[in-house]
Amino acid sequence: xxxxxxxxxxxxxxxxxxxxxxxxxxxxxxxxxxxxxxxxxxxxxxxxxxxxxxxxxxxxxxxxxxxxxxxxxxxxxxxxxxxxxxxxxxxxxxxxxxxxxxxxxxxxxxxxxxxxxxxxxxxxxxxxxxxxxxxxxxxxxxxxxxxxxxxxxxxxxxxxxxxxxxxxxxxxxxxxxxxxxxxxxxxxxxxxxxxxxxxxxxxxxxxxxxxxxxxxxxxxxxxxxxxxxxxxxxxxxxxxxxxxxxxxxxxxxxxxxxxxxxxxxxxxxxxxxxxxxxxxxxxxxxxxxxxxxxxxxxxxxxxxxxxxxxxxxxxxxxxxxxxxxxxxxxxxxxxxxxxxxxxxxxxxxxxxxxxxxxxx
Ligand SMILES: NC(=O)c1ccc[n+]([C@@H]2O[C@H](COP(=O)([O-])OP(=O)(O)OC[C@H]3O[C@@H](n4cnc5c(N)ncnc54)[C@H](O)[C@@H]3O)[C@@H](O)[C@H]2O)c1
Numbered sequence: 150x151x152x153x154x155x156x157x158x159x160x161x162x163x164x165x166x167x168x169x170x171x172x173x174x175x176x177x178x179x180x181x182x183x184x185x186x187x188x189x190x191x192x193x194x195x196x197x198x199x200x201x202x203x204x205x206x207x208x209x210x211x212x213x214x215x216x217x218x219x220x221x222x223x224x225x226x227x228x229x230x231x232x233x234x235x236x237x238x239x240x241x242x243x244x245x246x247x248x249x250x251x252x253x254x255x256x257x258x259x260x261x262x263x264x265x266x267x268x269x270x271x272x273x274x275x276x277x278x279x280x281x282x283x284x285x286x287x288x289x290x291x292x293x294x295x296x297x298x299x300x301x302x303x304x305x306x307x308x309x310x311x312x313x314x315x316x317x318x319x320x321x322x323x324x325x326x327x328x329x330x331x332x333x334x335x336x337x338x339x340x341x342x343x344x345x346x347x348x349x350x351x352x353x354x355x356x357x358x359x360x361x362x363x364x365x366x367x368x369x370x371x372x373x374x375x376x377x378x379x380x381x382x383x384x385x386x387x388x389x390x391x392x393x394x395x396x397x398x399x400x401x402x403x404x405x406x407x408x409x410x411x412x413x414x415x416x417x418x419x420x421x422x423x424x425x426x427x428x429x430x431x432x433x434x435x436x437x438x439x440x441x442x443x444x445x446x447x448x449x450x451x452x453x454x455x456x457x458x459x460x461x462x463x464x465x466x467x468x469x470x471x472x473x474x475x476x477x478x479x480x481x482x483x484x485x486x487x488x489x490x491x492x493x494x495x496x497x498x499x500x501x502x503x504x505x506x507x508x509x
Pocket of ligand 1: 300441
């Protein structure tokens with residue numbers, strides 16, 4: 150296991166600690182990155198992905214762990230930001246022994262890092278990892294876990310969308326509005342339910358025929374369109390990207406008809422500068438990592454013994470946080486994405502500083 154810790158050298162990535170883990174027998178190659186523990190132990194999922202190179206895996210984990218520090222800070226959690234990647238094809242490589250070997254490396258950090266599910270890892274994997282470490286969330290309900298995190302992710306997105314609606318139209322409801330949902334997966338489905346209950350009209354699209362069939366059966370009133378291009382050029386008030394990242398780019402932003410963007414997908418802005426493009430077009434963008442924090446709120450709750458109602462209450466506060474960010478953005482004359490970053494940095498600095506008050 151090779152370990153290096155970054156200093157506060159401004160030329161470094163700013164991470165506290167990056168740990169390389171290897172177990173030749175099982176083929177495990179993992180990197181755990183802790184961006185910040187200013188607010189508490191670092192929490193973030195484990196991505197199991199066939200990266201082309203170690204450099205690509207490292208770049209991804211550094212980026213993702215930094216994102217988690219900001220997300221956890223704005224979610225109001227006493228948790229810092231971390232993330233891990235396992236480099237390899239999960240289809241070929243995943244085994245009980247590999248996951249348990251990985252769990253032992255997580256345990257070796259003695260609680261500086263808590264893991265969870267991400268792309269390529271599932272609730273059942275977390276149950277296996279939990280046989281070697283206490284520092285794991287996202288386990289099954291039978292193992293004391295929070296189960297499927299898409300439930301509160303969707304609830305949080307709905308709350309963030311209500312705050313954006315209030316900012317633009319004056320009332321915190323989607324009643325009478327048309328919302329375009331791109332991606333009817335785990336989150337998109339729950340979100341569609343909340344929107345319909347609230348009195349919104351939903352237009353949706355998904356590449357999966359099974360997902361479209363689900364919509365036809367469950368919500369026949371949902372209008373299905375052929376693809377994302379048809380969705381964003383339809384007469385919608387709100388666009389909710391709930392599929393993959395990069396939904397907002399140089400091609401989609403000029404074509405958008407919606408006045409608000411609020412959705413679950415991670416990394417919606419394809420590159421820096423897209424947030425300005427949105428602002429110039431008069432589109433209100435509710436930052437992805439703010440509104441999609443319900444999932445991490447749900448799994449973080451496991452650390453104290455999972456309580457759904459408590460976690461839901463916390464996810465409901467995404468409404469207040471989004472509201473505050475939109476207010477700050479107006480006050481400071483910056484796009485909401487920048488206002489969110491500033492607020493997260495302020496909480497990490499203000500609350501993180503309290504640790505300097507010695508408690509003997
Ligand atoms: N599940 C969570 O708790 C959670 C938490 C935070 C963020 N997110 C993010 O939210 C997004 C959705 O998550 P999920 O758990 O619902 O995933 P999912 O895999 O269950 O659903 C994604 C859906 O998008 C569809 N899709 C893929 N490409 C598409 C395209 N080009 N056009 C239309 N539909 C397309 C898929 O067919 C699938 O139905 C992801 O970006 C995820 O990273 C999820």
